[in-house]
Structures are given as C-alpha cells and as structure tokens.
Amino acid sequence: MAEAPGMPAGAARESRGSRVERWSFYAAFGVLGGAAVTLLAAPTVIVLITSFTSAYTLKFPPPGYSVRWYRALWESSPEIVAAAVLSLKVAAVATAIAVVLAVGAALALARQRAAWARILDSVFMSPLMLPLLALGLALLVLFSRLGVELSLTTLVIGHVALTAPYILRTTTASYVQLDPTLLECARALGARPWFAFRTVTLPLVAPGIAAGAFIAFMASFDNVAISLFLSDARSEVLPIRLWNIIESSLDVRAAAVSGVLIGATAVLALVMERIVGLSRHVR
Amino acid sequence: MGVTLDRVTHRYGGTLAVDDVSLVVQPGELIVLLGPSGCGKTTLLRIIAGLLGQSAGRAVIGDQVVDALPPNERGAGIVFQNYALFPHMTVAANVAYGLRARGAGRAAAADAVERMLRLVRMETLAKRYPRELSGGQQQRVALARTLAVSPKVLLLDEPFGALDKNLRLDMQIEVKRLQRELDVTTIMVTHDQSEALSMADRIAVMNRGRIEQFATPEDIYDAPATPFVAAFVGTTNLLRGRLAAAREGFRVELGGGALWLREASPCAGEGEVMVVVRPEQFRLDPEGAEGLAATVRMVLPHGPFIVYELSLADGSTLKVTAGRGGVAHRPGPGDAVRAALVPGARVPVFPA
Amino acid sequence: MTRGGPRPAEAWQLALPLALFFVVFVFAPLGLLGLVSAYNEPELRTMGLAQYAKFFGDAFNVNILVQTLALALKTTLLAIAIGYPLAYLYTLAPRRLQRVLLLVIVLPLLTSAVVRTFAWIVILGRLGIVNSALQTLGWIDAPLTLLYTPTAVVVALAQIEMPLMVLPVITALMNIDPNLTQASAVLGAGRWRTFWAVTLPLSVPGLLAGCLLVFAAAASAFVTQTLIGGGRHMFMPVYIYQQAIQVYNYPFAATLAVILLVSVLAVVTVVNVLGRRSRGFVHG
DSSP states (O other), X not given: OOOOTTOOSSOOOOOHXXXXXXXXXXXXXXXXXXXXXXXXXXHHHHHHHHTTBSSSSOOSSOSSBOSHHHHHHHHHOHHHHHHXXXXXXXXXXXXXXXXHHHHHHHHHHTTOOSHHHHHHHHHHHGGGTSOHHHHHHHHHHHHHHHTOOOOHHHHHHHHXXXXXXXXXXXXXXXXXXXXXXXXXXXXXXXXXXXHHIIIIIHHHHHHHHHHHHHHHHHHHHHOOTTXXXXXXXXXXXXXXXXXXXXXXXXXXXXXXXHHHHHHHHHHHHHHHHHHHOHHHHHO | OXXXXXXXXXXETTEXXXXXXEEEEOTTOXXXXXXXXXXXXXHHHHHHHTSSOOSEEEEEETXXXXXXXXXXXXXXXXXXXXXXXXXXXXXXXXXXXXXXXXXXXXXXXXXXXXXXXHHTTOXXXXXXXXXXXXXXXXXXXXXXXXXXXXXXXXEEESTTTTSOHHHHHHHHHHXXXXXXXXXXXXXXXXXXXXXXXXXXXXXXXXXXXXXXXXXXXXHHHHSOSSHHHHHHSSOOEEEEEEXXXXXXXXXXXXXXXXXXXXXXXXXXXXXXEEEEEOGGGEEEEETXXXXXXXXXXXXXXXXXXXXXXXXXXXXXXXXXXXXXXXXXXXXXXXXXXXXXXXTTOOOOEEEO | OOSSSOXXXXXXXXXXXXXXXXXXXXXXXXHHHHHHHTBSSTTOXXXXXXXXXXXXXXXXXXXXXXXXXXXXXXXXXXXXXXXXXXXXXXXXXXXXHHHHXXXXXXXXXXXXXXXXXXXXXXXXXXXXXXXXXXXXXXXXXXXXXXXXXXXXXXXXXXXXXXXXXXXXXXXXXXXSOHHHXXXXXXXXXXXXXXXIIIIHHHTHHHHHHHHHHHHHHHHTOHHHHHXXXXXXXXXXXXXXXXXXXXSOOHHHHHHHHHHHHHXXXXXXXXXXXXXXXXXXXXXX
C-alpha cells in the first residue's frame, strides 16, 4: 500500500514529566508490594530451614543440617503425636457437624433479602469477629454451671461454633452465584424439589462447601482460644502443646512440628486448589 | 392443547406487573407476547409455567385449571433466555434430565435423547459440555431438553436475544419448523417486533401489564388498535391534527397543510386527533403538486430503500421512505417537496 | 421475591438447627458470662458492680485495656501500610502471576498461627537472622533484645494478620470498573492522581472490611501476644486466662471478657456504620 500523502516526518514523544510520573508509580508499588510478598513468605521459609538444623538451638542460619528433630518427633515424642491425633479428631468431628448445620443455614439465608435473614446471617458470622477467648470462657462457665464435665464433646461444641461461619460464608457465596433459572428449569422439566436439589444445586455448590469445610478444618486444628478453656486436663490439643513447648523451653522439636504443619498445610491447600479452586472461595 | 388465561393479575410489592389479562391460545398455535421491557410479558410466561403464583385470576392448560400445581406437574416446557443448560452435565445428560426426573430408566431416556438430538441436528455433540458449544448449539440443546418431555405447551422467553443477527434468522426458521412438525402450542416472549411479526400466528402487544391488542401480525401492523401499538410496531409518524368531515370523506389539517382520508377509524368525530402514517404510506412529489409542503432535511440511504427526513411548514418532522429504483424524482437536502398519501393507504385516526 | 430459592416458610426450617445451636452454645453462655460478671465475689454470693468498679478503679487494669486496643490499632495501620500495596500489585499482575500471588497470600492464612508466631521467635531471637545479620555486618557487638518488646508484637501480628487485610482489599479493587480509571487517564490524570482520586476512594469498603478483621484478630491474638510479648507485657486475653484458669476468679475473668467483647464490638459497629456510608457512596 502506498504511503498516505501528507504524513509528518517524526512521531510525537511522551513528555519527560509523564514518563517520570509513570515510572515512579510502578516503582513504588512494585517495591512495596514485593516487600510485602517477601514479608509474607519469608518467616515460613525460615522456620522450614531451621527445622532441619543439626544444632540444639534455633540459630539461623543453622550451623549444619540434619533430620534429627523430625526423627526425635517421630520416635520419642508420644505426647506430641497424641496431641496431634486429638486435634485431628476434634477438627474432623467439629467440621462434619458444622457442615450439616451451616449448609442448611446457607441454603435458607443466601437468597433472602428480608431483615430477619440478614440479621441471622450476621449473627452466624459473628464468631469471626468476637474475641473467641470470651466465648471459650463463657462456654466453660455454662458447662460448669450445668455440671457437665469437660470432655471431647465439650471441646467439639466449642469448635463447631468457630468453624460454622467459614462454611456458611463459602457456601452462601457459591449458592448466590448459582443461576436461579437452573433450578427453575429443573422444576419446569418435572423435577421434584429434592431431585432438583440433589442433581443441580448440590453438585454446583459442592466446591464451595468443600472449600469452606477445608478452611474450617484448618481453623479448628489451629484454635487455641477455645481449646484453652474447654479441654479437660488429660487431653491437650496440638496448638496448645506447641504453645507450651515454645513458651517453656524453646525446644527445637517445635521447629520440626512447625515443619510438618507447614508441609501438610501446603500440600493440602494445593490439592484443594486443584480440586475445588480454593483461592476463589477465600475472597 | 390450548392455554387460557382468565383475568390474571400479578403484583410485585406495590406495582402491578400484570393487570387483569385474559387470553385464549388455540391448540397448535404460536403466539407472541410483544412489548417493551417491564411490560409484564415475562411475568405472564412465568405464571403459566408455575414459577410464579399470580395474585388473582386463573390459568388453564388443556382443560385443567393448573393454579394449584407446582411447575413439575404442569406439563409446561420453558426455554430460558440464557438457555439455563446445566453446566456440570453433558448435552445428553441435559436432554435426559426431564425424563430422569420423571423416573425414566437409563435405556428409555437414552432412546429419547437420541431422537431429540436428531430432531435438532445435534446428535454428533451428545458428549460435549455446554461451555464447549456455540450460542446456537446451546439453544438447540435447550429446545431438545424441553421438547424431550413432550410438554403440553412450549414457553420461549426471549429465545433469540442472546444470538447474533445472522444466526437469529436461522434459529427462527428452526423453531418455527419444530413447532409445526410437533404441532405444539407455543407462547413466545420478545421485545423484538420484527421477530414477532415474522414468527407469530397471533401477537399480543403488551404495555404496562395490559394487552393492548391481540391479533394477527397483518392486523397489528395495518390496523393498530391503539397509538401505543402503532408506535411500538414498525416505524411510524404520529401526527397531531384537526379532523373535519369533507366531500367523499375527511380532511385532516396538520403541519401547515392538509391530508384527505377516505375513512377515519377508530375515531370519526370531528376535532383534535392523532393520525398514524407509516413512512412508506407517503409519496414524494415535486413542489406544486398536492400534499403537505415540506423541506428535505436529511437523506439516509438504507439498503433497498431511502429514508427522507422532512420538516413541515410548522417545523414538525416527518419520515418518508421511498424505494431506491424507479423513482424519477430524487430530492436532495434543502429541496422543497410535497408529501402526499399513496393511493389506498389505510391511515388509523385516534382521538388526541 | 426469592427466585429459585426455598420459600421463607421452608427457609426457617433449614436455618433452625444452626440457630438453635447458636442460642444454646453462643448466646446463652455469653449471657451467663454477663451474669457471672455481676457477682461481687468469686464465691458468687451477692450481686453488684464490684468487679467493674475494681476494673475501672485501678489504673493497672485500665492500662491493660488501653494497651490491648492500642496494639490492635497499630497492627491494623501497619497491616494497611504493607497489605494495601500488595493488594494493588495483585490487580496489576498478569493472570498467571495472580494465581501464584493469591496462593502466597492464602497459604499463611491456613497455616497455624502458633507456627507463624514461632517463626518470629526464630527471626527475632538472640541467635535469629536479624541479630546474626547485624553482627556479620559489624553494626552491633552483642545481640539486641528484639523479642518481648511491644514493637515486636505489633510487627509480628501485622505480618500474621496481613492476609485478612489483603483479601478484602483485592476484592474491592477487582470490583472497580476499569472504565473509571481509564476515563481518569483519558481526562489527563497521571497514575498517581488516578490512584488517589479514583482507585483508593473506591476501595474504601474493602479496606474497612479488612481493618475490622485485622483489628478483631489482633485484639484477641492470645498466642502471639503471649509468645512475642512475653510475661512483662500483659494484654486482655492473657489477663482473662490468668484470672480464670490460674486464679479461679470467675467473676473478674468474666468482667474482663465482657469489657473486651464490648470494646471490640463497639469498634466493629462504628466501622460498620462508616462502611455502610462509603458503600452507598461507591454504588451511587
């Protein structure tokens, strides 16, 4: 094609001020954001490295590397293993109960605009905002007034209250995104409510429920504030055991426990990301 | 099977979405509910499907009053505007859904699925998921899914709204073919008048929850019952004027001139009136001839015909279309012309 | 109208089990907590406001409350300072990098808070990375005491709770119509002006939501407060724990819990009211 007649010889250039303005902007956010990413990730990495130390102290960088603290954890720390098993048990049972309760509530409340539904929703979400320590103490007072001995059951009850909001939130979010015409369509095609729920609602909301259950499980597994008041003298959950170790002796086994927890969390999170798109449900 | 609506009214909160609508649809007929958004046409469709309980009135499908029946027992099949295909099921599973919901076995459902997919020419894509299909293909699947349960009445909610223009015509022909072939009573909702005019046996034009006119496409276009119908269907000049009886008919004074009409309906009383003239009912003559004196403002070539925008002596504007070929006189902007009615033009007159 | 969802009558039934659970195991106990705080002595004999008088009559107690709220406030501000640029960087990043970034933000949230607190002990300890780096550089001779200081608690908490700030801000930033910032650019505003005049104001609802989460979490972060703060710096959660489990003074522990609860809820309510205003402003 021939050149258009009357083209000017040179092209206009961006002014220097504009260039400086643009670069300073991206440089500022790049540096600050990059620093934040480092700050977010570095501590975890440092603990992971420390857990492989060969020394008796938490010196960083470690003077040498070994897996001795992991072996110590596995071979000669039955109380830590017992605490981990108890934590897993409590988190699993509490999450299972919370799923049943919270999914029902989410289905009921997600599409309601009425005031009572909105109030109920924020009530159910309140444990995320409350100081859980206060709830733990309150439950302890309730159980002692009622003459109920502390047990696995009392611990699980406390954990249901703290896990339910996570499941409620993710389930509500995926249910709201579910196109209501899909359900209407199922009904118009002859499906009874239960059949439509089983074949349309549940499969499409399941990733949200699973993501919520996973986050809830991790929150329960990590909880100290409630367990502090509700576990009986014999049963100690892992985070409290770990807290005790760190507070009293700074035993390097704490680093090994941390290493296991970091690894397990990362693996589980990546698996959940693959299956249900975890990160989409956290936002 | 026919569908009858008897004095159906529906309120959303304080507003009347459907206001005392009665409608009789004959078996095998395709009718279109046409109107601007918010006129209540979709609400009416959802009431028939049982997705919405009306505030008052009765709905009859066949010879059964269905108001007490939930959607799954009405026998009304509905295709939604966004098709509402189940994203987690294959095409085949989508089409089988209604049959499975009624307790059909796997084998029986599979037979029906194959038959329906062949009907909509989608048999090769049975194992695909909805997200892998084009808009037109998704619509075929949605149709097959609805037709698979042999509905007594087929409800279509803006069925072509999501398709691009070229595909739209193909699917209109396809739907019309299926409807004829299966002889299924069909009620379709749209805001697109050309779609309504080309597909419907009869059109119900709706406005503010009421039916303004229920008639064949020809009557809707040529003999609109209200100024709203006239303005909504097709392009129209709404002209205010004074009607007076004259020799062999009537005379309407408007725009600084006058038009002669053979008859005046629905309003024949003398006085202020609104005359509805379609652009193609005018003819342009050179100055000096009969008709309204006007000046050409703009000329817009529009494919097979040309649109002229004129201004009349009193400053009001007039749209006139003329064919492209065979016109000796082709005025340009600024030219003075005369606009006269073509012989035999039926021009409705309404009280102003 | 509820399209497709359960009708209100059925909705009640589905929400009922969780509602019952909350009545019995959240509200009843919290009510009881209030009741217990209204007893004058640990043996729960006479009722009165003696515990509250004791709390507010003693500068030591009031100071603990003030320190706790101040800790939460400082943590929140620091979390904004670090978290907001990260959230903004996320929105600028290409899609693939966004996935990685999101995982970097979410993973700490799922990792045990005890572990993440422990990480700060390793970093700030006498043999930790900060002290060894400073010594290697020759800037100091003996290790500094970094742990067990109020500043250390703020820094560690801000890092630990940062994801709670970043996630809502990302959501708010992603919800901003890109046409708005483009319109600002076409109208002649530079990147900085567009950020201050358009992006930042429109992300306020997310920012406030993040502030609430971080504030509430920091005020009741028992583990981090005790491990990083050490025994010398007392905050409300530890105080409650001591009074209940070690001193067995239930009325006073209950009083402390009620006061902490009311303080946090008061802040949450005020911020929520502000938030509702800013949301009305964002959505016109």
